[in-house]
Every structure is written in structure tokens, then in C-alpha cells.
Amino acid sequence: DADVTQTPRNRITKTGKRIMLECSQTKGHDRMYWYRQDPGLGLQLIYYSFDVKDINKGEISDGYSVSRQAQAKFSLSLESAIPNQTALYFCATSDEDYNEQFFGPGTRLTVL
């Protein structure tokens, strides 16, 4: 089984709808991240969490919110989706300060 899973893998929604993307991990890592990827722009950090009680905004948090329900679960919500939030979304985990990240398979979100 994959260490970092994301659900759903693909989602098409309409402008104004609320949507939640979920991430679960079995790696036992404290640190979790949400990124979005747009062609040519690389990975942009939306939110990150270094432990269950720690939530921090990334560089592009406007229009998004997160919930860290447990060490293993980190959810990303779009309260009112808009078309320019169409992107590929990745969840990632890491354990210590300088260690590598482990990424989920991504969620492809389309907002019509």
C-alpha cells in the first residue's frame, strides 16, 4: 500500500462549490504539506503543518483552508471553488528538518 494517499484522485466541480481534498499517511511523519502545481510554475506551497497543533500558511493560502485531524491526516478545503484553482494538488510528508519529502499521487482538480 502507498505510504501517502490522496482522495479523490480526480475531481471536477463547479464554481462556487465547496470541496475537500484528503491526505493520509502511514509513514508516521509529523510534518505534512499541501502544494499545487500549475504548468511552468513548479510547486507552490499552500499550507503546512509540523504537528497536529501547528498549522501555517504557505505562499498561496488565499481561498484555501486546512484541517489536521490527526498525525496521519491533513485535509485541504476550497470553500468556494473558482476556475483558477484548477490544478494538480499534492500532499507531502517529512519527518525531520532537512529530510526529503514523500509525496502522494496527486489530485487533479478541475473547476468549471
Next chain:
Amino acid sequence: AQKVTQAQTEISVVEKEDVTLDCVYETRDTTYYLFWYKQPPSGELVFLIRRNSFDEQNEISGRYSWNFQKSTSSFNFTITASQVVDSAVYFCALNTAGGSYIPTFGRGTSLIVHP
């Protein structure tokens, strides 16, 4: 502030050619770590290598090699005898205490290897 620049947006080569992907970084920290990740067409991001700022030895893993040069703030990635399966987007990343241990990614280089 920390920054990673991957100036090559896209590189196209023919199979068996050698190819080098450039990565230039900026940081004021003396301790930092550099990373390379691969994103094949299937979409997942896969960790390739981590390097700390105190170890300038080049690394070789099969057809992959990495050249870390602090003098030029570069951490370049070379694929020898490229194969079609090497086609992917490759990301370089930097992690520093000054950046709150949040990795900064470059924008990626898309490598296309033609048969």
C-alpha cells in the same frame, strides 16, 4: 531569503545522449540541504537525492550523477546515455533553517528523450 533557479524550462534530447540539468541556488545559511525530485508523466513525485552543504563530493548512481559546487552555488544533475524512461519533469529543491525548514522548489525542467 532562499531561491532555486532552474533556468532550463525544457530540454529535448535523443536517446543515448548525455544531458545535464542545471540548478542554481541562493541562501545565506551555511548549513543547507539540496534535493532532486523526478516527476514522470504518470504524475507522482519521486525523491532522487539529498545533499548537505558540507559534502561537496560528487554522487553517482548508475546513469545518474550530481555535481555540487558551492563556489558557483550549483547542484547540477547529469543523466548519462539517456533513455526514454528518463522523460520527466525534474525539480531541484533547497532546505534551510533560514527558510524555516520548508523546502523551496525550482520551477522544474522538463526533459524529453526521443527514441
